[in-house]
Amino acid sequence: MGDFRAKLGVEGGGYYYYGICTAGGMLSAGATHLAVTPLDVLKVNMQVNPIRFPSIASGLNILWKEEGPSSLWRGWSGKLFGYGVQGGFKFGLYEFFKKQYTDMLADESQSVVFFLSSASAQVFADVALCPFEAVKVRVQTQPHFAKGLSDGFPKLYAREGIAGFYKGLLPLWGRNLPFSMIMFTTFEHSVDLIYRKFVQRRKEECSRTQQLGVTCAAGYTAGAVGTIISNPADNIVSSLYNKKANTVVQAAKNIGLVNLFTRSLPIRVALVGPVVTLQWFFYDSIKVLNGLPTSGGHSRAIEQGV
Structure with missing residues (x-):
């Protein structure tokens, strides 16, 4: 098995790796996003109808009492499959592009490599996610639109055609590109910082449990920082999908500058922080179970054997 992995380039970045x-990206992203579907339902409704859903506690109470417990799981299929597909593209392509850019940009700083790799991967990941997100948001905020993906896809296509699935692609990029770039870069540097300043040992000298602990700490930090940066675009995406505005500029004006940064921010921090942490934990656990090292923590000097 070791020879097989070596031939496929486990260390150098090959098909197996x-x-x-x-x-790992598909399983971790799909499972974690599915688990927080109730919070996602509330988040989207708070963005689209802030008067009716002014806070987390009152919003959950309204959904539970007026629409029943099942309302909290609306759009679960979009979360599971949409973000599963996105996670596969995001993590898989990030590793691929990181190897390519590291080889191409040998004289650039690691941060440049991390930014470019995550941005390149996210462009493709969001193209894959966009149709699922278009249906999911409508299912969550318009109870009579559809029950899920199976009837939501044909209904949306009949009403708006292919364009309806990609109406929110630009703001989706606007939300996810900065988030992904900040998240991956923060994660990579956080892992490196934790090993150097706190653990004070190379990753290879730590147990798998210790390595996964570092992954969780760095993952939560990365998720919280990325959430704050991407909040304005997230509000705009929800507004466009629910026809509260026809353009990005109109949506931004309707929401207001302060609300772009603050509306639904507490629930997004509560939602995204743990989700990103669990994603990195599951992702690295899958890598460890397949004989691969955990993510991050390698400087270019170490990777090149200097």
Whole structure:
């Protein structure tokens, strides 16, 4: 098995390595987003109808009492499959592009490599996610639109055609590109910082449990920082999908500058922080179970054997 992995380039970035990263990204992202569907339902409704859903506690109470417990799980299929597909592209392509950019930009700083790799991966990941997100948001905020993906896809296509699935692609990029770039870069540097300043040992000298603990700490930090940066675009996406505005500029004006940064921010921090942490934990656990090292913590000097 070791020879097989070596031939496929486990260390250098080959089919086996990228395949495991893609599968790990799909499973970790799909499972974690599915688990927080109730919070996502509330978040989207708070963005679209802030008067009716002014806070987390009152919003959950309204949904539970007026629409029943099942309302909290609306759009679960979009979360599971949409973000599963997105996670596969995001993590798998990030590892691929990181290897390519590291080789191409040998004289650039690691931050530049991390930014470019995450941005390149996210562009493709959001193209894959966009149709699922278009249906999911409508299912969550318009109870009579559809029950899920199976009837939501044909209904949306009949009403708006292919364009309806990609109406929010630009603001989706606007939300996810900065988030992904900040998240991956923060994660990579956080892992490196934790090993150097706190653990004070190389990753290879730590147990798998210790390595996964570092992954969780760095993952939560990365998720919280990325959430704050991407909040304005997230509000705009919800507004466009629910026809509260026809353009990004109109949506931004309707929401207001302060509300772009503050509306639904507490629930997004509560939602995204743990989700990103669990994603990195599951992702790295899958890598470890397949004989691969956990993510981050390698400087270019170490990778090149200097």
